[in-house]
Amino acid sequence: MVARAPSYLKWLNSLVLIGFAWLAILIELTPLNEEAKTMLAPDLLFCVAAFLVLRRPSATPAFLIVIFGLARDLLGGGPVGLGALALVAAIECLRALGEFLSRRNVFFEFGAVAVFSLLLIVLQTLGLLITFSHTPPLDQLASRVFGTILAYLLIYVFFRWVLRVRGEFAADNRLPRKAA
C-alpha cells in the first residue's frame, strides 16, 4: 500500500535524489589517496539510489537512475552504458522488494542491499565477459562490494538519523515517531 503524496512533494523528493546522486558521483570521482581508494571504493550512487528507492520509490524514477548511471560511466572512464544498465537493474529489483522489506527487520534491508550490490558487479562483469572485454581482478571487485556495503551503513545513518528521511509505505514500522 503506497501512500499518495502531493505532486509538488514528489518533485521535491526527486530534486533530493538529483542533488545527492550528483554529489555521490562527484565524491566517487574525487582523487584521494590511492591506498584508500583500493581499500574502499564504494558505489555511492548505488547506496543513495537504494536508500531512496526503498523509502521514496515514486520520487526515484528509473529514467533518472539511468541518467545518473550514464553520467557516472562517462565521467569515470569505464564501459559506457553497462554501469547504468546494471545499476537500474539492481535498483528496480530493490524497488520490487520495497514493500516487503518495509515490513521486515532493518537487517533484511542491509542483506538485500548487499545481495544487489553483488549483483551489480556480477552483471557488469558478465557484460564485459560476453563482449570479450577485459575484466578487473577479483580482489578489486570484492573490495568494491565490501566497500559499498559499508558505505550503505553510513548512508543509512546519514539519511535516516541526520536528514530523517522516512518511508512512503504505510507498513513501514521502522520509522522514528518524530520523523519529518
Added chain:
Amino acid sequence: MASDRGDIGTEFGKLIRRALAVAMVIVCIMLFALWRADNPRIERMRMALADWAVPSIELTSKPLASGADMVKDFENFTRVYEQNKSLRQEIQRLRSWREAAQQLERENAQLRALNNLKLSDRVGYIAGEVIADSGSPFAQSVLINIGSLDGVRDGAAAVDGEGLVGRIVGVGERAARVLLLTDFNSRVPVKVLPSGRRATLSGQSADAPRLSFLDTMTGVAPGDRVTTTGDGGVFPPDLLVGNVAVIGDSGVRIQIRADYERLEFLRVLRYRPSTEIDTPGGLVIPNENVTAAPQAEPAE
C-alpha cells in the same frame, strides 16, 4: 470527477516514466555497443560532459582532498622523528649524487663540444591539476583541468616528477582524460636498459603492468630501467617508465616509477616527432615544386 482526472494523470505520468526508462535502457545498450567498438563519439561525449562538470568537480574535490591531506599530515606528524632521521640520511646521499651529476654534466658538455653534436628542440609541456579519477575498478584514468584551449593534444604523454603516468585519450576544451599505464587498454612501446630489448608495456588493471612481446629474457634482470622507445612518434623517446620488478612464469612485471598514490599535478608533453622524409614511402603530400618527374635526357 477530480479524483478520476488525478488518477488518469498519475497513470499517464507512470506510462511516460516507463517509456522514458525503456528508451534510456535502449540508449545505454547502444552506447555500450559503441564503447565496445571504440567509437570516437564516446570519447567526445565524455569530454563534453567533463567540460560541463569541471567546475562542480573542482568545487567538490578541493574540500575532500584537503580533508584527506589533513589525515595524511596527522599521520606524518606522528612519525616526524623517524622521518627527520631518514630525510637527513637522504640529504647526505643526494649530496654525493649531486657532486657526481655535476661532474658528469661537465664531462658530457666537453664530449658534445668535441663531437659538434646538434641537439633537437626541447620538449615543451603544460602542467595541470588532477581533478578526478575513475573511482571504479572498471577503468584506470584521471581527469585533469587543462584541455584543448591550453594546447593539450590527443595522444600526448603525461608525466609527473618521477616518470611516465599515461597518455591523453580524450580532450575537451577545459579538461582532458589521461589513461594510466595500469589500464587494460594501455599499450606503450618500451625498451629495457641496458640490454636494449624492446617490448610493449601492457596494463593489467594492477599496480605492476606486464611486458608483452619481449622476444627473449636474455639480459633482462630485476632493477633494469624501462624507458619509452619513441616508436610510432606518439611519445618522445627515453622517457622513464619504471624498473623491472619481477621476472616469473607470468612474464616480466614493471614497477612504475610515477607516484600513483600522489597524482596531484601532471605535465602534458608537447612533443612533435621529426617529420623529415628520408624514404619515398614517407612522402604523403606531393611537393608543388616537383610537379613533374624530370625528363630523362636523350642519350646522344
